[in-house]
Amino acid sequence: MNIENPSVAIKSLDLNFGAVKVLQDLNLDIAEGEFLVLLGSSGCGKSTLLNCIAGLLEPTDGQIWIKGNNVTWAEPSERGIGMVFQSYALYPQMTVKGNLSFGLKNARVPKVEIEKRVARAAEILQIEPLLDRKPGALSGGQRQRVAIGRALVRDVDVFLFDEPLSNLDAKLRADLRVELKRLHNQLQNTMIYVTHDQVEAMTLADRIAIMKGGKIMQLGTPDEIYNQPQNLYVADFIGSPSMNFFEGRLDAGTFKTDGLDLPMVGYAFAQPKAADGNVTIGIRPEHIITGELVASAPVQANVTIDLVEPMGSDTLVYAQIAGKTCRIRMDGQARVKQGENLAIGFDPARASLFDTASEARL
Amino acid sequence: MADTTMHALSGPTGPKPKKRLSRGNIIVYGTLLMFSMYYLLPLYVMIVTSLKGMPEIRLGNVFSPPLEVTYEPWVKAWSEACTGINCDGLSRGFWNSVQILVPSVILSIAIASVNGYALSHWKFKGSETFFTILIIGAFIPYQTMLYPIVIMLREGGDFLTWILNEPLEWVGLEGPGRVRIMGSLTGLVLVHTVFGMPILTLLFRNYFTSIPEELFKAARIDGAGFWRIFFQIMLPMALPIFVVAIILQVTGIWNDFLFGVIYTKPETYPMTVQLNNIVNSVQGIKEYNVNMAATLLTGLVPLIIYFASGKLFVRGIAAGAVKG
Numbered sequence: 001m002n003i004e005n006p007s008v009a010i011k012s013l014d015l016n017f018g019a020v021k022v023l024q025d026l027n028l029d030i031a032e033g034e035f036l037v038l039l040g041s042s043g044c045g046k047s048t049l050l051n052c053i054a055g056l057l058e059p060t061d062g063q064i065w066i067k068g069n070n071v072t073w074a075e076p077s078e079r080g081i082g083m084v085f086q087s088y089a090l091y092p093q094m095t096v097k098g099n100l101s102f103g104l105k106n107a108r109v110p111k112v113e114i115e116k117r118v119a120r121a122a123e124i125l126q127i128e129p130l131l132d133r134k135p136g137a138l139s140g141g142q143r144q145r146v147a148i149g150r151a152l153v154r155d156v157d158v159f160l161f162d163e164p165l166s167n168l169d170a171k172l173r174a175d176l177r178v179e180l181k182r183l184h185n186q187l188q189n190t191m192i193y194v195t196h197d198q199v200e201a202m203t204l205a206d207r208i209a210i211m212k213g214g215k216i217m218q219l220g221t222p223d224e225i226y227n228q229p230q231n232l233y234v235a236d237f238i239g240s241p242s243m244n245f246f247e248g249r250l251d252a253g254t255f256k257t258d259g260l261d262l263p264m265v266g267y268a269f270a271q272p273k274a275a276d277g278n279v280t281i282g283i284r285p286e287h288i289i290t291g292e293l294v295a296s297a298p299v300q301a302n303v304t305i306d307l308v309e310p311m312g313s314d315t316l317v318y319a320q321i322a323g324k325t326c327r328i329r330m331d332g333q334a335r336v337k338q339g340e341n342l343a344i345g346f347d348p349a350r351a352s353l354f355d356t357a358s359e360a361r362l
Numbered sequence: 363m364a365d366t367t368m369h370a371l372s373g374p375t376g377p378k379p380k381k382r383l384s385r386g387n388i389i390v391y392g393t394l395l396m397f398s399m400y401y402l403l404p405l406y407v408m409i410v411t412s413l414k415g416m417p418e419i420r421l422g423n424v425f426s427p428p429l430e431v432t433y434e435p436w437v438k439a440w441s442e443a444c445t446g447i448n449c450d451g452l453s454r455g456f457w458n459s460v461q462i463l464v465p466s467v468i469l470s471i472a473i474a475s476v477n478g479y480a481l482s483h484w485k486f487k488g489s490e491t492f493f494t495i496l497i498i499g500a501f502i503p504y505q506t507m508l509y510p511i512v513i514m515l516r517e518g519g520d521f522l523t524w525i526l527n528e529p530l531e532w533v534g535l536e537g538p539g540r541v542r543i544m545g546s547l548t549g550l551v552l553v554h555t556v557f558g559m560p561i562l563t564l565l566f567r568n569y570f571t572s573i574p575e576e577l578f579k580a581a582r583i584d585g586a587g588f589w590r591i592f593f594q595i596m597l598p599m600a601l602p603i604f605v606v607a608i609i610l611q612v613t614g615i616w617n618d619f620l621f622g623v624i625y626t627k628p629e630t631y632p633m634t635v636q637l638n639n640i641v642n643s644v645q646g647i648k649e650y651n652v653n654m655a656a657t658l659l660t661g662l663v664p665l666i667i668y669f670a671s672g673k674l675f676v677r678g679i680a681a682g683a684v685k686g
Contacts, residue, residue: 056579077585089576093598102594103584150584 003029005068007190008053008158013062015048015214022048023214026062030192035184037201038194040211041237046194049211050160053192054083067157077106079158082151086163088143090135096146097131103154114153121152124186141172148183161193165200177203198238202226210234228352232359235282235352241316243282244326247356250279255353260322265298266349269362278356285316285329289345297345305340317342412436412654419650435651439659443652445639446628452656454629455636459616459663461547462632466554467611471604474559478566479592483578493567500560508624511553515544515625545627553625554615562607569603570596605674613664633660 006029015023022045030036038046051057053064055076063072071079090099097118104114122128125145135143144164151159164180165173181204184191195201201208202222209219210233218230229235235243248257253274255262262281289297303319303326310316310332317328317336328344336342353362407424412435414428441451448454481493519542527537543549573596581591622632631639637660641653668675 051579054579054583056582075585076579076583081583083580083583085576085580087574087576089574089580091577091581091595102581102586106585106590147580150580154584 003031005032006030006065007032007034007067008192009063009065010049010053011063011065013049013052013064014060015045015052015057016060021214023052023059026214026216028209028216028219030190033188033190035191035193035204035206037205037208038192038211039196039198039201039208039237041196044211045214046196046211047162048214050083050162050192050194053079053158054081054160055079077103080156081158081160082154082156083160083162084144084147084151084164086166088135088140088147088167090143090146090150092135095132095134096127096138096149099135099146100131100149100153103150107154117153117155121149124152124183125149140168141176144168144176148180152187157190159189159191161191161195163195164193166195166197173200180204198240202238210237227350228361229282230361232280232282232354235354239284241285241327241329243284243352244321244324246281246283246322246324248279248281250274250276250353250362252276255279255281255348257322262299262346262348262351264348264351264353266347267351267353268349269353271362274353274362279362280354280356280359282352282354283326283346284350285327286314287346287350288326288328289347290328290330290334290342294343294345297347299346299348301344301346303342303344305336305338305342308336308338319344408654408658412651412658414651416647416649416651435649435655436659438649439640439652439656443640443656445631445636445643448628452633452636452640452659455631455633456659458547458626458630458636459633462550462554462622463612463615466551466558466615467608469551470555470558470562470611471607473555474562474607475566475597475600475604476592477559477563478568479570479596480588481563481567482570482573483575483591483596484588493563496560496563498560500564504557504620508620512544512624515549515552519543519549544625545630547626547630550621550625550630550632553621554618557621558611558614562611565607565610566600566603569600573599602674605671609667609671609675612667616663 008028008030010026010028013023013026014021026049038049040046048057052059053066055071055074055078059072063070065071066079066081076083090096091102094102100118100121101114104117109117118131119128122131125148127142127145127149130138130142130146135146138146144167147164161180165176168176177200184204193200193204202225205222207219207221208225210217210225212233218225218234220228220230225234225238229238232245236245246255246257246260248255248260250256250264253264255264294300301321303321305317305319306325307318308315309318313332315330315332315334315336317330317334318325319328319342320326328342330336354360355362410427411419411424413431413433415430415432415434418429439452441453442449443451477496481489519540522541522543523539526541527539530537543552577595578591581595586594617634618632619634619638622635623638626632626635637656640656
């Protein structure tokens with residue numbers, strides 16, 4: 001995807017810590033007003049990339065452009081960015097107001113203007129009653145709001161979030177997630193958001209970049225990432241419970257493994273004529289059809305239930321398919337028991353096929 | 363039914379009472395008592411002796427309280443006792459020590475705190491090596507450095523003399539004349555500052571390392587530079603460790619004898635050196651009461667510091683404990 005006048009552009013960025021290559025030849029264009037999520041497990045380089053964009057780490061090679069300016073060597077404060085940290089990083093000895101205005105004072109913004117901007121940020125984030133308190137007297141959610149406010153008052157082009165919700169409890173996290181989305185709709189700033197939580201990524205992002213070992217494995221909308229994972233890693237990483245994988249062979253448009261033949265009817269191959277060879281098929285637990293709809297499914301089978309995990313909203317069923325334990329996600333109200341027979345169906349159009357050797361999507 | 367409940371409640375309630383004279387308590391308090399005696403008895407002897415006149419001391423009752431309390435020895439120790447040609451007591455040494463102490467403490471802590479801050483949050487290429495070298499400095503015996511420092515102070519003074527006088531003479535003006543660092547209070551202040559550097563830097567570095575890095579990053583994004591982050595973010599959070607550093611330096615420098623005797627001269631001897639000269643003087647009779655008073659006077663400053671800051675000291679030591 002080519003973006004004209006990107007808000008943030010990262011051009012063949014490298015970063016080495018000694019002999020360790022943390023970021024490798026990274027390219028990324030982020031559009032004006034886009035909410036981009038950098039997603040990956042710990043150590044994948046997502047926070048490192050964010051720190052590079054912020055100017056807190058010096059890249060070994062490559063360039064970073066923000067709003068058409070090359071800022072690779074600019075000071076963090078000169079880049080037009082604001083950053084929100086996981087631990088909030090509020091200055092403990094200053095009041096909320098002091099925290100909000102610290103950056104503006106450093107930039108020698110006139111007093112009247114500071115007052116105006118602090119008042120506006122406090123109104124947007126609904127922290128007006130807290131302005132004279134110290135961070136120690138705030139709850140986690142309030143602290144994170146102040147931290148966002150600190151970026152807000154500086155009128156920055158790009159917001160950077162480094163796992164901002166990870167220190168909050170589950171309920172508050174969900175609330176703030178919604179608030180963050182609302183804030184983005186209201187402000188329309190470019191936002192780059194680092195997280196290891198795929199729910200946050202899927203719900204917030206316009207586009208997600210999934211990272212592994214300092215490289216971007218896939219960049220796309222949440223829909224693309226979920227439905228068309230470009231490689232095995234992404235397919236396995238996204239989705240909970242995770243995808244079922246079967247290794248086998250592709251033979252004239254049919255996936256074959258011991259005891260299972262799956263004609264890939266309706267599957268959108270990347271190349272119209274996929275070569276035969278060793279492939280891995282990925283099937284999401286929620287894409288296995290059960291109940292009345294089985295009759296209309298292109299592929300049908302009967303399995304014996306090994307184990308049932310009722311979770312309230314859904315029921316996770318484990319069964320043997322082609323000699324492998326397979327996860328099937330059923331409705332929460334499905335009354336199934338261990339040892340019962342279960343009729344299942346599947347639409348190959350919803351599967352993902354990967355070349356076993358290269359791990360790339362076919 | 364009601365009766366039985368009443369009955370149950372009328373018995374003894376609350377936790378099981380503890381015996382005050384349990385075996386554990388006797389051992390703990392006995393040990394504590396023994397050790398406090400061990401330390402307090404000499405102090406007691408010193409205090410009572412310093413309040414006795416010489417005739418009473420000659421009676422030899424070391425532990426008996428003074429029959430006739432006299433403050434004469436204290437006055438003599440402070441303002442009349444002779445060391446060499448000077449007969450103005452310890453007061454001269456006291457003021458010398460103050461003049462050494464104040465600038466040494468301020469200078470060493472000011473430099474070490476910036477060192478520690480830079481080494482924890484502004485790591486540069488080779489900063490770890492630099493830190494290691496600095497720490498090794500704490501393990502080298504002072505004795506090996508004594509004479510090299512004498513030379514450095516002397517040559518440094520000569521260099522200053524040259525640089526301050528020569529250019530002025532070229533244009534026909536008169537310079538300030540000979541500048542001496544060796545033997546002056548300035549020289550000793552420099553020595554104390556340098557020797558305090560390894561341990562103080564370690565102390566400050568460990569403390570600043572414990573301050574979250576994200577706080578520092580946030581300040582940088584807010585446009586604060588090296589000094590602004592130091593003064594406005596780090597310093598307000600570093601009070602406990604400053605207290606520890608001040609206590610370490612005040613007591614260390616006040617109690618110093620070796621550097622004092624080597625790098626100063628009789629007029630500028632610190633109090634400890636002067637105390638030694640009073641106590642160890644071989645002329646005339648040994649005035650035990652004056653010696654005791656002089657020793658107590660010299661020890662007063664660290665004693666007051668410890669008493670005044672005990673709690674803060676413990677808290678700060680815990681905060682600056684070796685980490686990362």
